[in-house]
Amino acid sequence: MLGLHGIGYRYAGFARPVIFDIDLDIADGEIVGLVGANEAGKSTLCLVASGLAPGSIRGTLTGSLTIDGVAMAGKPLHEFSTRVGIGFQNPATQLSGVTGSVFEEVALGPMNLGLPARETVERTKAALAMLGIEDLAEREPRRLSGGQGQLVVIASLLAMRPGHLILDEPTAQLDPEGTRLVGEALRGLGASGTALLIAEHRTDLLDGLCSRIIVIDGGRIVQDGPAAATLEDRRLVDWGVDPPSRVRLATALTTQGIDARIALP
Amino acid sequence: MPATPSPYHRLNPLTKVVIATVGSIGAFALGGYAGPLAIIAVTLGLATVAGVVRRLTRASVLLSLPIVISVILVSVFTRAGTTVLFVIGPFDATLEGVDFAAQTVIRLFAISTSIGLFVLTTDPRALVLDLERRGVSPRFAFVAVATIEAVPTLVERAATIGESQRARGLDTEGSLRARLRGLLPIVGPVIITSLTDVEERSLALESRAFSRPGRRHLLWAMPDSAPERVLRWLLLAALVALIAARIAGV
Numbered sequence: 206m207l208g209l210h211g212i213g214y215r216y217a218g219f220a221r222p223v224i225f226d227i228d229l230d231i232a233d234g235e236i237v238g239l240v241g242a243n244e245a246g247k248s249t250l251c252l253v254a255s256g257l258a259p260g261s262i263r264g265t266l267t268g269s270l271t272i273d274g275v276a277m278a279g280k281p282l283h284e285f286s287t288r289v290g291i292g293f294q295n296p297a298t299q300l301s302g303v304t305g306s307v308f309e310e311v312a313l314g315p316m317n318l319g320l321p322a323r324e325t326v327e328r329t330k331a332a333l334a335m336l337g338i339e340d341l342a343e344r345e346p347r348r349l350s351g352g353q354g355q356l357v358v359i360a361s362l363l364a365m366r367p368g369h370l371i372l373d374e375p376t377a378q379l380d381p382e383g384t385r386l387v388g389e390a391l392r393g394l395g396a397s398g399t400a401l402l403i404a405e406h407r408t409d410l411l412d413g414l415c416s417r418i419i420v421i422d423g424g425r426i427v428q429d430g431p432a433a434a435t436l437e438d439r440r441l442v443d444w445g446v447d448p449p450s451r452v453r454l455a456t457a458l459t460t461q462g463i464d465a466r467i468a469l470p
Numbered sequence: 471m472p473a474t475p476s477p478y479h480r481l482n483p484l485t486k487v488v489i490a491t492v493g494s495i496g497a498f499a500l501g502g503y504a505g506p507l508a509i510i511a512v513t514l515g516l517a518t519v520a521g522v523v524r525r526l527t528r529a530s531v532l533l534s535l536p537i538v539i540s541v542i543l544v545s546v547f548t549r550a551g552t553t554v555l556f557v558i559g560p561f562d563a564t565l566e567g568v569d570f571a572a573q574t575v576i577r578l579f580a581i582s583t584s585i586g587l588f589v590l591t592t593d594p595r596a597l598v599l600d601l602e603r604r605g606v607s608p609r610f611a612f613v614a615v616a617t618i619e620a621v622p623t624l625v626e627r628a629a630t631i632g633e634s635q636r637a638r639g640l641d642t643e644g645s646l647r648a649r650l651r652g653l654l655p656i657v658g659p660v661i662i663t664s665l666t667d668v669e670e671r672s673l674a675l676e677s678r679a680f681s682r683p684g685r686r687h688l689l690w691a692m693p694d695s696a697p698e699r700v701l702r703w704l705l706l707a708a709l710v711a712l713i714a715a716r717i718a719g720v
Contacts, residue, residue: 287679292674295670298666362678446667
């Protein structure tokens with residue numbers, strides 16, 4: 206269980222907090238979508254939940270963050286890394302840049318944990334298999350496509366065996382094929398029981414993948430509910446979020462006088 | 471483990487570092503003709519074994535050429551001597567100057583081939599991970615490899631940004647002034663995007679326990695045989711003896 210209670214965060218040098226009064230629990234195995242307009246506070250919430258803010262990015266945190274019942278305040282960052290992993294938009298900047306193969310790249314995290322080589326290899330193989338990318342193992346990370354690179358990034362996080370995975374716009378820089386690859390991988394991860402918090406602009410990716418959607422606006426959670434109902438909520442546009450295409454199509458049909466409600470496949 | 475196409479490539483990286491160091495400092499310390507020429511001969515022989523002799527020769531000539539030209543100009547025409555070979559304007563080219571320039575050029579070539587052979591036959595990751603295995607901090611290892619590996623990335627990015635800027639009318643051809651003026655719109659974005667990348671990469675690495683203190687268990691190690699260890703110590707001992715002899719005036 207990942208718990209954020211009364212969380213607020215103000216970056217160093219800024220007068221006002223970026224997020225306020227965040228209360229959020231993500232149960233083990235739950236897949237939660239996080240949506241909101243630009244600058245709404247999605248990325249900051251992700252950074253706080255992963256411990257990188259204030260662990261690596263200076264600022265002032267209020268409230269409490271607990272992971273599996275353990276209060277994480279003051280814990281070193283490497284203790285977060287085995288409990289919660291975080292991935293960002295651009296696969297190119299998340300790859301270490303120091304490894305010669307995808308296998309070495311995925312193995313980097315377990316190696317950093319000081320695990321015996323045999324366990325590192327076993328975790329690496331398992332992470333690649335979980336995403337179905339064993340065939341990339343010998344490839345040079347720098348030469349991967351965007352979608353493949355993002356899968357390698359996610360595999361690198363999975364090799365740390367975190368109970369929770371946070372992905373901040375994982376498909377923002379991917380083409381449709383890359384988005385499809387990552388979407389399928391996330392569905393597989395969800396089915397395997399990994400808890401996911403996915404911040405995304407593309408609500409199509411979240412539609413049908415998430416069981417729950419959180420809407421953040423102006424740094425505050427303004428809606429937290431079942432995915433289908435939240436993505437059909439008419440206020441979504443007011444919060445600066447594009448509804449998924451099936452909802453937009455249904456709305457367009459309705460305005461033409463056709464009573465339509467499009468179910469997920 | 472990186473591919474190792476020849477027996478010389480397969481040597482432990484530290485052995486190749488020692489060979490390059492002894493070759494470079496040895497050529498400088500030996501002076502004269504015979505010593506540096508012997509070093510060049512051995513180095514080119516090793517390069518032949520490694521299958522890089524053409525690349526090494528070309529790279530060494532190209533790298534040492536600017537210094538060689540300045541050494542020749544300065545030494546031949548400004549070094550005092552008694553045997554004047556020919557005169558150009560106010561400058562006398564002396565036999566002593568030519569001799570000094572020739573010795574310096576041979577030393578420079580010995581140094582550039584020694585270092586070049588190491589560079590052409592050693593994967594930087596293999597060297598740094600070998601050093602980490604010997605106790606060097608993983609942070610140092612990462613910074614060293616990242617610095618080396620960043621070069622091709624920066625070159626690629628500069629090329630991409632350059633093409634984009636040219637597509638928008640930036641003039642990077644023509645006179646030196648035009649080229650210099652065209653440099654800023656390329657260098658600026660390269661630096662800024664690199665800084666952004668560094669921030670994101672450091673966050674991504676933190677989420678993979680990069681800051682955890684303590685040793686790592688590496689997945690592979692370059693082989694290091696007893697004969698190689700003996701060779702390293704012998705070469706270093708020979709270098710120390712040579713320097714000591716030169717200091718003593720032998």
